[in-house]
Amino acid sequence: xxxxxxxxxxxxxxxxxxxxxxxxxxxxxxxxxxxxxxxxxxxxxxxxxxxxxxxxxxxxxxxxxxxxxxxxxxxxxxxxxxxxxxxxxxxxxxxxxxxxxxxxxxxxxxxxxxxxxxxxxxxxxxxxxxxxxxxxxxxxxxxxxxxxxxxxxxxxxxxxxxxxxxxxxxxxxxxxxxxxxxxxxxxxxxxxxxxxxxxxxxxxxxxxxxxxxxxxxxxxxxxxxxxxxxxxxxxxxxxxxxxxxxxxxxxxxxxxxxxxxxxxxxxxxxxxxxxxxxxxxxxxxxxxxxxxxxxxxxxxxxxxxxxxxxxxxxxxxxxxxxxxxxxxxxxxxxxxxxxxxxxxxxxxxxxxxxxxxxxxxxxxxxxx
Numbered sequence: 001x002x003x004x005x006x007x008x009x010x011x012x013x014x015x016x017x018x019x020x021x022x023x024x025x026x027x028x029x030x031x032x033x034x035x036x037x038x039x040x041x042x043x044x045x046x047x048x049x050x051x052x053x054x055x056x057x058x059x060x061x062x063x064x065x066x067x068x069x070x071x072x073x074x075x076x077x078x079x080x081x082x083x084x085x086x087x088x089x090x091x092x093x094x095x096x097x098x099x100x101x102x103x104x105x106x107x108x109x110x111x112x113x114x115x116x117x118x119x120x121x122x123x124x125x126x127x128x129x130x131x132x133x134x135x136x137x138x139x140x141x142x143x144x145x146x147x148x149x150x151x152x153x154x155x156x157x158x159x160x161x162x163x164x165x166x167x168x169x170x171x172x173x174x175x176x177x178x179x180x181x182x183x184x185x186x187x188x189x190x191x192x193x194x195x196x197x198x199x200x201x202x203x204x205x206x207x208x209x210x211x212x213x214x215x216x217x218x219x220x221x222x223x224x225x226x227x228x229x230x231x232x233x234x235x236x237x238x239x240x241x242x243x244x245x246x247x248x249x250x251x252x253x254x255x256x257x258x259x260x261x262x263x264x265x266x267x268x269x270x271x272x273x274x275x276x277x278x279x280x281x282x283x284x285x286x287x288x289x290x291x292x293x294x295x296x297x298x299x300x301x302x303x304x305x306x307x308x309x310x311x312x313x314x315x316x317x318x319x320x321x322x323x324x325x326x327x328x329x330x331x332x333x334x335x336x337x338x339x340x341x342x343x344x345x346x347x348x349x350x351x352x353x354x355x356x357x358x359x360x361x362x363x364x365x366x367x368x
Contacts, residue, residue, distance in 0.1 A: 006132065007036060007128055007131055007132050007135065008036060010132070010135035010136050010138070010139045011036040011037055011038075011131060011135045012036070012037070012038055013038050014037050014038055014065035014066060014135060014138060015037070015038055015039045015040075015041075015056075015064050015065050015066075016033060016037045016039070016040045016041070016064060016065065016066045016067070016068060017040075017041050017042075017043070017049060017052060017053055017056070017064045017066075017067045017068070017069075018030055018033060018040055018041070018042050018043075018068045018069075019042070019043045019044075019045070019046060019048075019049035019067070019068070019069040019070060019073070019078065019081065020042070020044070020069070020070045020073075020097070021044055021045050021070060021072075021073040021074060022070070023044065025120070026042055026044065029122060030042055032122070032124070032127065033068070036131060037066075041056065041064075045073045045074050045075045045076065046069070046073050046074075046075055046076025046077055046078060046080055046081035047075035047076045047081075048075075049067075049069060049076070049081050050076060050081050050084050050085065053067070053085055053088075054088070057088070057089075063088075063089045063092060064092075065093065065138050065142075066093045066094075066095065066134065066135075066138060067082070067085060067092060067093070067094045067095070068094075068095045068097065068118075069081060069082065069094065069095075069096060069097065070096075070097050070098075070120075071096050071097065071098040071099075071109065072098075072099070078096055078097075078098075078109070079096075079108045079109050079112065082094050082096075082109070082112055082114060083112060086112065093115045093134055093137065093138050094112070094114040094115055095114070095115055095116050095117070095118060095130065095134060096109050096114050096116070096117050096118070097117075097118045097119075097120055097122065098117055098118070098119060098120065099119070099120050115134050115137065116130045116133065116134055117130075118130060150308055151308050151309065151312060154305055154308070212329070215276060215329060216329065218274055218275075218276070219324075219329065219332060222274060222324065223324065223325060226270050226273070227321070227324055227325060229270060230267065230270060230321055230324075231321060233263050233266060233267045233270075234267075234314065234317060234318055234321060236259075236263050237260060237263050237264065237267075237314055237317075238311075238314050238318075240256050240259050240260050240263070241260070241307055241310055241311050241314060242311075243256050244256050244257075244303075244307050245304065245307055245308065245311065253296065253303070254296065257291050257292075257296065258292070260291050261288045261289075261291040261292035262288075264284055264287055264288035264291065265284075265285065265288040265292075267284055268280075268281045268282075268283075268284030268285045268287075268288060269281075271284065276332065276333060277333075277336075279336060279340060280336045280339060280340060283339070283340040283343050283344070284343070286343070286347070287343040287346070287347060290346075290347045290350055290351070294350055294351060297350065302349075305349075306346060306349055306350060309342070309345070309346055309349070310346060312342075313339070313342040313343065313346065316335060316338060316339060316342065317339060319335065320335040320336075320339060323335065
């Protein structure tokens with residue numbers, strides 16, 4: 001059974017809009033919700049709810065984390081209000097409260113892809129279960145958005161640093177021949193990756209009917225037998241990356257890296273059974289080997305930067321899994337090149353830190 005403390009880990013920073021036309025139920029449910037959420041605004045019908053939603057975005061510069069709404073209300077019902085809200089914010093998390101005698105609205109609500117339903121009268125156990133599920137999803141989404149912003153900030157900083165590197169490049173190469181060699185190797189690897197992607201795209205030959213049938217059978221086998229394991233591995237990978245990004249000590253990070261290496265190794269081993277994933281499987285194996293055998297960069301800031309990129313890569317990997325579930329042959333390899341390129345980029349960043357570069361030169365390169 002869930003407890004309030006576990007739910008509060010995800011809900012205590014969230015802001016909520018609660019819409020209910022029953023004044024008595026509005027008051028009692030708000031009191032119940034106030035035990036979990038940071039801030040709750042209320043409205044008595046869908047029209048007022050929409051107005052408050054737009055006013056909040058205008059004044060705060062962002063949207064409510066969660067909208068909880070009754071389904072049967074005057075002026076605008078809950079489905080109509082939710083539809084208008086999603087025109088402004090398609091990713092808005094919405095929880096619908098409904099009585100058992102309102103089936104005519106449920107199909108419309110389902111078509112909107114709302115995040116969940118609560119039957120009235122609301123009991124605390126049902127509320128805790130669904131709040132835990134929805135608040136986890138909201139927290140994960142907010143965490144990803146925050147890290148995307150951090151990556152974008154990092155890219156801007158790198159662009160500024162590249163301007164400085166253009167001026168200092170000739171001096172650095174003259175001071176350290178090994179560094180010069182590393183840059184040449186890195187450029188060559190990037191060119192090979194780009195050339196491989198271009199060649200695969202331009203020279204891909206049509207496959208025969210027999211090959212298409214065999215490939216479709218393999219895809220169905222993957223979906224039936226292995227896709228669930230891939231999803232579980234992906235979830236474990238994501239948890240371990242978050243563990244590293246949460247600021248753990250170096251000893252804990254080293255233990256987590258061993259777990260990550262084993263998870264990526266197993267992920268690649270599953271893909272190895274399918275010939276159309278040979279390149280991705282090989283890249284995943286190489287990626288796992290880097291995590292297992294290469295020493296962790298000594299600069300803590302660089303470790304964080306690298307694993308923010310790993311988090312971004314893991315997000316794309318999740319999207320790739322979604323493509324697999326469609327069993328569409330035209331989509332199953334659509335993100336392979338991007339995933340392989342991302343892994344190679346991370347490996348190059350990781351291994352670049354191992355070069356014997358003087359402390360002053362390292363400060364010059366990564367001083368941002």
